[in-house]
Each structure stands twice: as structure tokens, then as C-alpha cells.
Amino acid sequence: MAEEEIVYPLDEERAQKAYDALVKYLALSARSEQECKNKLYDKGYHKNEVEYALERAKKYKYIDDAEYVRTFLLFNKNRYGAKKIAYKLVNEKGVDKKLVDNILLDNLDDDYQIESATKMAQKYVKQKKIVDKSGAQKVAAHLYQKGFDWKIINKVMTNLFDIFEEN
Numbered sequence: 001m002a003e004e005e006i007v008y009p010l011d012e013e014r015a016q017k018a019y020d021a022l023v024k025y026l027a028l029s030a031r032s033e034q035e036c037k038n039k040l041y042d043k044g045y046h047k048n049e050v051e052y053a054l055e056r057a058k059k060y061k062y063i064d065d066a067e068y069v070r071t072f073l074l075f076n077k078n079r080y081g082a083k084k085i086a087y088k089l090v091n092e093k094g095v096d097k098k099l100v101d102n103i104l105l106d107n108l109d110d111d112y113q114i115e116s117a118t119k120m121a122q123k124y125v126k127q128k129k130i131v132d133k134s135g136a137q138k139v140a141a142h143l144y145q146k147g148f149d150w151k152i153i154n155k156v157m158t159n160l161f162d163i164f165e166e167n
Helices: 012-028 033-042 047-059 065-076 082-092 097-107 112-128 133-145 150-161
Strands: none
Touching: 012 033, 012 047, 033 047, 065 082, 065 097, 082 097, 112 133, 112 150, 133 150
């Protein structure tokens, strides 16, 4: 016996309450569509009430994943590399991977990432008082943890320590 999904008729009053709860949730901070959906389900609203609230919020442009990704990128591009930003958006925020990849491709070029990674590496070297090539592996690991691609890390390490050969 297969499980059947229970379809509830749309209760206008509960649907309005779901929308009001969503607007209140969005008033605190911008959210992805998936975060909003999860919040409404956690509050006990049914699928059709959640869909009603989400569609209405999209109509008023309260929820726009593309704009959310751009805003997230604006605030986090100096803190993380492209891989970590993509991971956070897709896995933690529930945004579509293709959308994230396209916006990252348009907004984060290699030159910007190299500049950002170089600043992070220099700050790390200064904080950890790394004076020679022996600490280079720690610097590279730090940049990788921040979400930079090995191609970017190798270029930064070449500039800082003159140790890695370009492929």
C-alpha cells in the first residue's frame, strides 16, 4: 500500500496567517525560498498554505533567490572563496545550484579571487608570524578552508613564497 499525500482544501484564514508569518520572518533578514518554505512547514502549515504564501511573497518580490544570491555574494565575497560561497548557498540556504553557479561566474573573476586570497594569506601570515617557506602549507590549507580553488591558491602561493610551479 503506497502512501498517499493528503490534499487539504485551501483555508483562506490559515493561508493568510502563513503569509503574515512569512512576511514577519522576511522582515528580519533576506531569506532564500527554501529557508522560507522550511520555516512555514516548521510552524505547521500545510503544503497548499505554504505555496500560497510563497507565491504571494514572490509576486511582491519579497522572495527572489537571484537577488538573494547577489546580496549574499556582496557581503561574503571578501570572507570566502567561490567554492565556499557556492556550498553555503546550495547546501545551507537551499538555492538552486545552476543559479548560484551562473551568478558566481558573472560576479567573481579569477583576478578578484586572487586579490582577495592574497589579502587573506598576507593577513594569516602576519597573524601567525610565518617568516619562511616552512609555513606555506599552513597558509595554503587556510585558503583552501576559506573556499578558494587550488588554481587560485597556487597563484597566490607563487606570488607570496615563490614555491609552487604553474601547471
